[in-house]
Structures are given as structure tokens and as C-alpha cells.
């Protein structure tokens with residue numbers, strides 16, 4: 001958390017409100033948050049934001065000056081947020097980077113993160129390509145059916161671990177992996193390589209449906225997630241199994257949702273998702 005739908009919500013709001021804006025100043029309050037390229041920070045002052053995209057659970061700002069383009073990659077990690085304004089002064093403490101902007105609809109963009117799992121990278125084009133190739137597998141929203149099928153067939157491990165493995169499929173974390181597997185009727189511990197094609201197809205379709213629906217609802221506000229404009233994601237109300245151990249299965253099968261205490265807590269229905 002934030003996962004793909006939240007990162008996509010963030011990127012969408014940034015595109016709508018600050019694409020084309022010029023960076024007047026960038027202030028870094030915690031130097032260790034910038035993991036690479038801190039020495040190039042000065043270059044970004046005066047650059048224009050010319051593109052904003054999501055990669056996995058990260059947001060990438062392309063910044064251009066004359067013919068040159070560099071990138072600011074922000075990992076949202078477990079708790080990272082981009083905010084146009086701080087909801088209250090208490091947020092100041094963990095606001096690590098502030099971009100002062102002109103020419104867009106917002107005067108400022110703040111990167112806030114109370115835990116230090118999220119980081120910022122300042123990269124040139126080769127740096128971005130290398131970073132992307134190393135960190136991000138295929139995107140679940142754009143991967144073709146055959147490529148996805150081959151990926152699942154080739155994986156001998158557990159299905160849920162595959163869905164969450166960022167170097168294989170980038171963007172799905174624990175919340176959406178649980179929701180996708182429940183809706184596809186698949187136990188989280190099924191072995192990926194043993195699934196039949198028709199089953200993989202069902203998983204592929206459900207994965208894309210769940211993520212698209214979650215983006216449509218602005219993501220899920222679990223823990224502290226709020227969008228850059230301060231609003232909460234509405235998809236949490238539509239969760240069927242995540243964090244619902246002990247509650248009746250929404251299918252009406254009569255069983256209760258169970259929690260498997262593996263390292264990331266799997267929530268599933270023992271009747272609807274058989275091993």
C-alpha cells in the first residue's frame with residue numbers, strides 16, 4: 001500500500017493539475033530520501049514537467065530543459081504520498097521534498113513519507129531505462145494474454161507470491177492480490193505452473209477488472225493513503241476479503257473468511273478458493 005490503483009490515481013491527478021508546470025525550486029529536507037542523483041538537483045530548477053506516468057507502484061515525472069530530459073522517480077513504498085498541500089501542520093515533519101511550481105494549477109507538490117521505505121531517484125534516460133528494467137516486470141494493465149500465460153506457466157511457486165513479485169508483474173501488492181484471487185476463485189497457495197490455460201485466462205481477466213475498477217474508485221484508503229488533492233480512495237468499501245477474517249464469505253457459501261498468517265497475511269474463503 002499504495003499499490004497500482006493508488007499510484008495510478010496519484011499520477012492521474014498530477015497529470016491533470018501540474019503537467020506543463022515549471023519547477024521554480026526544489027527543496028530536499030531529508031537528503032537520504034534521494035537515493036540517486038542528488039548532485040543533479042540543481043538541474044531540475046527551472047525545468048518543466050513534460051510527462052507523468054506510473055511504473056509499478058512508482059510515479060515518474062519527466063522534466064525537460066531545452067532538448068534535455070531527466071526524470072524524478074518517486075517510490076510510494078508503504079506510506080508515501082504526493083500532496084498538493086499538507087492536510088495539517090503535523091504533516092510538515094515528514095515532508096521530505098517540496099517542488100515549488102508555476103504555470104500549473106497548483107503552486108506546490110510535496111512528497112510526504114513517515115516511514116522510509118519510499119525513496120526518490122533523480123535519473124537521466126539511460127538511468128531510468130536501467131532502473132525500470134531491473135525493478136519492474138510487466139504491467140498488469142498492458143501485458144498481453146499470451147505473455148501473462150507464459151509468465152504464470154513458468155513459475156513453480158505460489159500464485160499469490162507471483163502476483164506480488166514486482167520483477168515479474170509490477171504494481172500488485174497484498175490488498176489487490178487477495179481481492180483478485182478471491183474473485184478468480186483461486187487459493188493463494190495454488191502452484192502457478194500447474195494452472196490450466198482456462199484458469200489462467202480467468203485470473204488474467206479478473207486481475208485487469210479489479211485493477212481498473214479500483215482505479216475508477218480512486219484506489220483504496222487503507223492506513224494513511226490520500227490522493228494529492230487530499231481525497232480518500234473509495235475502493236476500500238468494495239473489498240471482499242482483505243482484512244475481513246472471521247466475516248461471512250460474501251458469496252453466501254456459508255463459510256467465514258480465513259487469514260493465513262504468512263508474511264503478508266492472505267485472506268481467502270476455504271470453500272470458494274480450494275487448493
Ligand SMILES: [Zn+2]
Pocket residue numbers: 249250251252253254255269270271272273
Ligand atoms: Zn466462500
